[in-house]
Amino acid sequence: MASGHVGKVVDIHTHMYPPEYIKMLEARSAIPLVRTFSSAPDARLILLEAEVPLLQEAEKAGNRNTSILPGRPLTRHYSSLDQKMHFMDTHHINISVLSLANPWLDFLGATESGPVAASINEAFSSMCAQHPGRLFFFATLPLTAPLETVIASIAHVGALRYCRGVILGTSGLGRGLDDAALLPVLEALAAAGLTIFLHPHYGLPNAVWGPRAAAAEYGHVLPLALGFPMETTVAVARMYLAGVFDAVPALRMLLAHSGGTLPFLAGRIESCLRHDGHLLREAEGSGRVGGPARRSIWDVLHDQVYLDAVIYSEVGLKAALHAAGSADRLMFGTDHPFFPPLTSDEQGEWESVSLNTAAVNKALGEGTEAAKAVMGENAIRVLRLHED
């Protein structure tokens, strides 16, 4: 580790919607969208399938009942760079690696997404250039465009001065991240040395939350607290079972929310694999899935995957550290501008941030080398943030 950077705090999980992205959402009539209600001062940002029943409810009610507004207030935190810098200063964050928030460009058609991605990445480049050394970004790929457009986009963003990787959802080209057709994309990213920041959006089908959630009794706790991490876990497990990590050894992925639930379930995944008669026969036949050449999920966790530290508890953080095998594979993040404080000033300290900072300090000891690694050094090293 470069001693000149000891003690720097880096936020690798921090989102922005550039103003032009907000404009796109304002013009939409299906989620994701931005909607104004007469009963609330801020417009509402409505992203999730689980929020649609509330959206319909609010429309039916003629916007009278503020207690049932869907989504979240669209404050300046989502699109203002000044606000991002203020947030960073308030929380003593030296460097942020910005990314477009979900659902990225998933809703755009094949011909739209290429130009929009270029424009969004240009907007992020321009933001970074305003604060050189303090801002970098994960680029957005036009995944709904033809494959050659996606590949060309990787070459393009790889050459952008402040780009250090790409943010990816779990859709891939429409059939998930275990889609064989996605392999050239993953290979191109690995070859370009671009880290993939894997982030959820779709969660799980609404049916699993049950009738009381559908009646909006639980806010959006279930889709966010459980759906998001479960989606990430499923996506990585599918990649693992498809042999993607074996096929692209140089693949490097940073998993949102400390890997979803991968650290906790890795042992069960490995055991189920070793006890599956179907996979055993496959392995005897092809040698691919489940065969002796297959690396274990622990190998993947130790060599190809990084975890963010956005897990809100010492229990989760310790499990993530233990699964990763080393404090050198975790990276602090805030998830700003999501989860603003509800009972204190949004311009002050955010509890969502202090929960994650406290988890690192409790698990590793405040100011220890390991804590410093998680809080910033790892990101600086892995994402080359000392190179301007």
Add this chain to the structure above:
Amino acid sequence: MASGHVGKVVDIHTHMYPPEYIKMLEARSAIPLVRTFSSAPDARLILLEAEVPLLQEAEKAGNRNTSILPGRPLTRHYSSLDQKMHFMDTHHINISVLSLANPWLDFLGATESGPVAASINEAFSSMCAQHPGRLFFFATLPLTAPLETVIASIAHVGALRYCRGVILGTSGLGRGLDDAALLPVLEALAAAGLTIFLHPHYGLPNAVWGPRAAAAEYGHVLPLALGFPMETTVAVARMYLAGVFDAVPALRMLLAHSGGTLPFLAGRIESCLRHDGHLLREAEGSGRVGGPARRSIWDVLHDQVYLDAVIYSEVGLKAALHAAGSADRLMFGTDHPFFPPLTSDEQGEWESVSLNTAAVNKALGEGTEAAKAVMGENAIRVLRLHED
């Protein structure tokens, strides 16, 4: 802890299908069912929605291709008590707390389930009576019957000599465990001092596993390794959000598979709750959900929930211990007869068992008081297994 029991090994997660249950499955044409294929020596036990595509495939193929048989071989391990005792002796298990495996009686009609439950519980009582002191059981409730039948059944099983609790899936009365109509059942169980062993079966909708899983490329790893623990986590989180743990303070639940993913996600659940504007307003109104009287998910983990130790890794086991707050809340289990060894003799040692034993020994140190607590003492104390 009673010193006379130090060092005893208790298996609290171990299933049986009594012969009459197998006969019911043989007579069925929809899952769960037992089906015989000409290409395989054992009949196949087919339980999961995720196994249906393979079942249809096998039927189309006229049973020729053994590599695509659905489900798992229905060996003697599922219904033979002698085989259970042999398994216990092989693995030095002193006491087993038997339970009917999933999906219990979920598929029976309202008038059938009462008599069948009585008969199944009688079969378990009779097994236990054949090996007094070595066998106890979690009873099966006729949850598809009218509520008064369910309540009467609780009084009935509570009086059975070897019954120490009930095994429960996540369906409840058909609308999940957060259904207000289920509260009288949970209250009756708590009042009778019967521990609820919460066990998954339905996993997640097939769509989340993607097209390659549908093409049977991954065996049943995804539904078992991820679907099962995610279902448990969702069920407990729904109960928690509905205020069930507050409403029934005497409720005691033992969660299968170390709580699914609850230990890892507890911090995120709590944070999402504290950052949900909708719940905040609810709390200000009713004081129920999210209000100051609500206990935290950590309180539930420390006071009302036990976790089994069926997690197959030291990482997971340590996280479960950490979340539970004490080694006094975890209980060893095997999940026998599921996950038999594929490459060694089924009559010998099972790797699925040794993985879980190794996890306890690595996390707590072999032979330590804490390890002994998890391996048996906790179950003896909590489930009163010293009382014959």
